[in-house]
Amino acid sequence: MTELTKTLELKLVEPNVHKRRKLRETREAYQHALQDAFDARCTTQTEANDVVINYDLSGYAKNALKQYVPQLTTTYNADELSEDHPVRFTNEGPQLDHKPENAIEWYVKIPHHEDYHLWMPAKSNPEQRDWLEALNVGDATMGESRLFEHEGTWYLHVTATRDVAERSEVSAEDRTPIGVDIGEASLVTVCHRDDHGSPTAPELWADEGKTVRRLRKTYFTATRRLQMRGSERITESFGDDVWNQIDDILHTVTREVVEYAESVENPVLVLEDLTYIRESMDYGEYMNRRLHGWGFAKLHAQIRYKAVEKGIPVETVNPRNTSKECHACGEVGYRPRQATFKCTNDGCWMKEYQADVNGAINIADRYRSGESHSREYTDGDDSAEDGGRLTAPQDTQADATKQETLGTYAS
Ligand SMILES: [Zn+2]
Structure with a gap:
């Protein structure tokens, strides 16, 4: 440690x-x-x-x-x-x-x-x-x-x-990428490929997705009603309570995601890069994710810190088309239903697949194709004090700009 x-x-x-x-x-x-x-x-x-x-x-x-x-x-x-x-x-x-x-x-x-x-x-x-x-x-x-x-x-x-925890010295190529797909139907989906390259052990947190959706809906309808009655204080405490329940679910799920990674030999958790999301998505998909951006950002942050606690590396990849491509042949397919992905390539053996699992495998595969980049472990120990004189944050301006860009997902 x-x-x-x-x-x-x-x-x-x-x-x-x-x-x-x-x-x-x-x-x-x-x-x-x-x-x-x-x-x-x-x-x-x-x-x-x-x-x-x-x-x-x-x-x-x-x-x-x-x-x-x-x-x-x-x-x-x-x-x-x-x-x-x-x-x-x-x-x-x-x-x-x-x-x-x-x-x-x-x-x-x-x-x-x-x-x-x-x-x-x-x-x-x-x-x-x-x-x-x-x-x-x-x-x-x-x-x-x-x-x-x-x-x-x-x-x-x-x-x-x-x-x-200390991270093991395994090289990037020898790690097993675990794709982490964050969605609506299933709150989180993880999957990886076994030694032979076959997708294995998919895990979906679908019930949790349902519960979070229900809680959020409760929050929005109830607070609207309370606000109309002018009960600011009740609205706020009610809101806190609902969001605490949601946060508890997120913490449970993210802990289980990291436990999943621990069960795999030399794992690396692969997430979609939030900074790419706006530019790489089509409008509908972008708006959909933007609405739920708070959950996205929170889940990412929680997975990150919990993974680092266990010495598991986290990488991010460009999310472009991860939900639209077939993991078997790479063809862009479609979703006849939220939970189903259909490949349109006649030559592909895979006709239908669970859509979130397909997405998670694609995310894992991006790591292999060298598209990933790491943000982790820049966490140096910067606690050293210099006798009390504190310089103002040097990159205040840069932060403010970044914040504006990210604010869209985090709102
Ligand atoms: Zn295919």
Whole structure:
């Protein structure tokens, strides 16, 4: 087992005047407390405590200062403080909440005073979605967080840690690709080819697909009715409850997908690349998937982090025509019914096939044809601190653009 640590980037979405003022108050109080404790040359937590206790800050910020100031005065030997210290909170100060039903899906709780905090919508770095999913369900641990403003925008950087298994040294060609098809009828379908190249052990999560569809429908009809009555609060708690049920199902399914992979020798899980989906699909298919994009993105993220936990690599492939081609001959066929794929090639032995399984095999085969590329295991340990000075996120602009592009699938 190895411990991975990552800094998760959350951008607070357009805080209103009131919340901006609260954030600035927190920062000012923090800066003053920090300066005071630094000037007093506090070298122990107790000494720092005596200084910072007088400030109107949450316990999480005070505790972070108690840990941080002695480091500054004893280890780093700094002469003076820079102006741009982020506000630090100890772990469990900020909290994360996920509302996939909303356009902005993530919410963070930012501690303000002792008994007062702010819940704020936040956008995440889309590359880190797997980490957020892990954190949200308790499969990753939250460490220290840092709140700062950069060019008028507020950010919260959260340190997260999780355990992952070492990956075996098997080369890419010697791995068995397992195609993972995410759909509507069957929520997830997996299949791979055996040593002789025959599709084997298909597994479909069709009942779960049915349940998720039913829950989503319940959510939309019920919330519409509740909204018409003006019961905002009931609508929200009802919505949370339904989406928690959906998320539980997704977590169960993604765990089982990874268990499936564990049962195969030298597996690699192959997913469709979300970034390709818009450009490669026809309009109807694209719209259909866009509507259910939240599930797509969540399932991907959950499979990713759970696979990495077990040391199983995850690759993505171009999804173009994976649901339309015959896995036996490559001909583009059609679906007379949702669950059935028909090959139109007269010379092909395969006339009809379960459509989702056909898709999953095609996805697995893309890996073989060298179309795959890996995004995994760029997860280096970036927790190293440099004495407290935090540079603003360098690729803020790039992230924002990416976020817009991905937002379409994630909405
Ligand atoms: Zn065929």
